[in-house]
Amino acid sequence: MSDRDLLMIPGPIELEPSVLAAMGEKQRGHLDGTFMKRFSRVLKRLRDVFHAPTGQPFVLAGSGTLAMELAAANLVQPGDAALVVNTGYFSDRMGFCLTRHGATVTHVRAAPGAAPSLDEVRKALAGGKYKVLTVTHVDTSTGVLAPVQEYAALAREAGVLSVVDGVCSVGAEALDMDGWGVDVALTGSQKALGAPPGLAVLMAGPRAMAAWKARTQPVRSLYLDFGEWLPIHEAYEAEKPSYFATPPVNLLSALDVSLGLILEEGMAARVARHVRMANAVRAAFKALGLSTLPVSEGLAAHTLSALYYPAGVDAALVKAVAAQGVTIAGGLHPELKTKYFRVGHMGAVSANDVLAVVSAVERALVASKVQVQPGVGVAAAEKALA
C-alpha cells in the first residue's frame, strides 16, 4: 500500500492540501487571537453551509455519533416520544440515542435501499404525540438519500420538531434548513465538510433552541448540554475569550480552511458537482453491470454509492480494488453486509478520482474473472463527465 493510494470510502475522505497544512501548523492555544478569529469564522460559515441564518451552531470534539446524541440529549427528556424515519443502520442508531435520553421511540421502517413513503410518515405522525421526528438524510450504510424536505414539511404540519442526521450529506447534498423548516441538522467533520475526523457539528434552529430552553429536566450529560456550550460558542463567535472544555484547536483550524473553500465554490455549485460526480460513478457501474442498493435513482445519494457485488464476487473485491491503489469500503447494513460495497465520492472529489475508482473496480472485476469488457466503465464515466 502506498501513501499515494486514493481514499474513496464514505469518510474519512481525500482532503485539500491546505486543510491538512492547517492540521500540522504550530500548536496554538485555545485563546490565541488567530484561533479565536478562525473559530468565529467557522461558526458564521456553518450558517451559510446549512442555510440557517438564524441557527445556533455547535462544534465539539467528538464524532458524528456524538452530534446525533447531542440532538437527542437536548431535545428529548423522559416522557417524550420520538418518531424515527428509518432508512438503515444510522437511523437505528438515532433511535438508540433517543432511548438513552429517555424518549419512547417509534420507527417507520422501509426495506433496505428504500425510504418510508410520505403517506407512511404522515400516518405514523398522526398515530402518536411526538416531540421530534428524525431522519437520516443520507444513510452511510445504504447510500439512500431520504426526501428530507418532504418529511420536514410533514413534521412541521404536525407541530413536531425535525432533526436531520446529515452526517453523509451536509456540504454536498441540497439542504435548506431555513427554507425547509428543519429544526436541527448535524454532521461530522470527516464527510462532505472536507476536514479530518474528530468534530461533531450541529446546527439548531430557533424552535429547537426554544424546546431546549423549555426542558423541565436537566440534560443527562454535562458534555452534551447545550447550556454548557452556548455561552462559549457565543463568546468565540464574538472573538472573546471563554472556556468550558478545551476546543480541538487544530481540527477547528482545518475546518475553517475547508469551509472557506466550500463557500468559495458556492453551495449550489458544490451540490451540482456532487450530482455530476455521482452520475458519472453510477453510469460507469451500470455499464459494468452492477446494481445499486438504493431501489430507485431518486433515492440514491450523491455522496456515496452502495453497489451489490456481481454474481461470483464477494468482499474480496474490496481488497482486489485496494491492490489497484484505491481504497473503497465493504457493506455495513447488518442484513446485507457481505453482499455489497460502498464507494465514497464527496468533498474534494474530482473527475480524476471518479475515473480512478471506476477503473480500479473495473480492473479488479477483470482480475476476479467477472465477465466485463475492459474499458466500458471508464468510457461511461467519461461520457457522463463530458
Added chain:
Amino acid sequence: MSDRDLLMIPGPIELEPSVLAAMGEKQRGHLDGTFMKRFSRVLKRLRDVFHAPTGQPFVLAGSGTLAMELAAANLVQPGDAALVVNTGYFSDRMGFCLTRHGATVTHVRAAPGAAPSLDEVRKALAGGKYKVLTVTHVDTSTGVLAPVQEYAALAREAGVLSVVDGVCSVGAEALDMDGWGVDVALTGSQKALGAPPGLAVLMAGPRAMAAWKARTQPVRSLYLDFGEWLPIHEAYEAEKPSYFATPPVNLLSALDVSLGLILEEGMAARVARHVRMANAVRAAFKALGLSTLPVSEGLAAHTLSALYYPAGVDAALVKAVAAQGVTIAGGLHPELKTKYFRVGHMGAVSANDVLAVVSAVERALVASKVQVQPGVGVAAAEKALA
C-alpha cells in the same frame, strides 16, 4: 504576535515537530492498515504510561471533560453515592459529571491552594456508603498536586473505587495505577501527553470494569458507554477492522508519535525532568518575589505553576508577557481568578522554554514598574537547572 511565540499555558502546549507532522499527513481511513497498527500501539503504550498492565484503555474524540464524564457515566448510576476530594474548579466539575449520571455527591473541600488532609478524607469515607472517590491529581485551576497515592489507599481500605482525574498530570507526574491501586485514571491529549487537543483518554482497571459490568441500569449516554467502545478498542488493539464511530485518525496518529517519544524518554526520566523544570520555574519566581497559590511546596504541581500577581499588578501582566513573545494564562479558580496567573511547563518543555518564560515575566514586571532587579529570576532558574 508571531508564530514563533512560545506557548506556555497549561495546555495546549508546544509540541514536538514529529507530532505535528503526523497531524498534517495524508488523510488515512479509519481501517487503513498503518492506522490500525498505530491505534493498537497507542492502546498498548497507554498501559505503560499509566502503569496499568491490566488496564483497559479508551481513547475517544472529545476533551478532557469528556474523559471525566466517561468515568462518571460508566461507574455510577442513580442510587450511588460519590465522594469528591475537592481541590478546585475541576473537582467541582467532576461533581457535576457524577450528578448528571444520577449519583449523590458529597465534597470534602479545602481552601484554594490546599488539599483535604488524609484524616478529613478518612472521616468523610467513614461517613457514607460511597461507590467511588474522585480526586483531581493536578487541578489546572490552582496548580495543586493532590496526594493521590494516599487518597487511593484510603479508598481501597474502605472498599471504594478511586478515580483520578489526571488531566494535568498523566505523562508528567508520578502515577502508578497498578501499584497505588487506582481504579480509573484519565486525561486529555493536549496536556502532558504532548499531542493536540481533541482526545479523551481513560484507563480503567479491572475493578472499574467489573463495576461497569455489574451495573443494573444502562449508561445514560450512548457515546459514553464502555459497552459501545470495548469491542472496538479490543479489535483495534488486535489490528482487526471494527466500527462504532469514526475514530479521530489524525489525532490518534499524532498521539502515537508522542507516546513513542514519551516511552523512549522513559516515564521515570520524564517525571524527573518535569520536577527539574518545575523547580527551576519556582526558584526563579521566588527570586522575583512572587508567591505560589499552592500553600506548600509539597502541594505544587510539576506541570504548571499558579502564581499570585505582585502588589500593584493585575491581569494586564499576562498581556505584557505576551508582548515579550511568551503566552501564559490568567487565573481560572472562580474566587481568585483576577489575582493570579498560570504558567504551563509540561510535555516537551525544555530549559530554553523555562528561561524564556522566566525572562519574559521578569521583563514584563520591569515594564510594569514592579520593583525587581533585572536578571535575578533568570539567574535563579539557571542555578536550579545547572
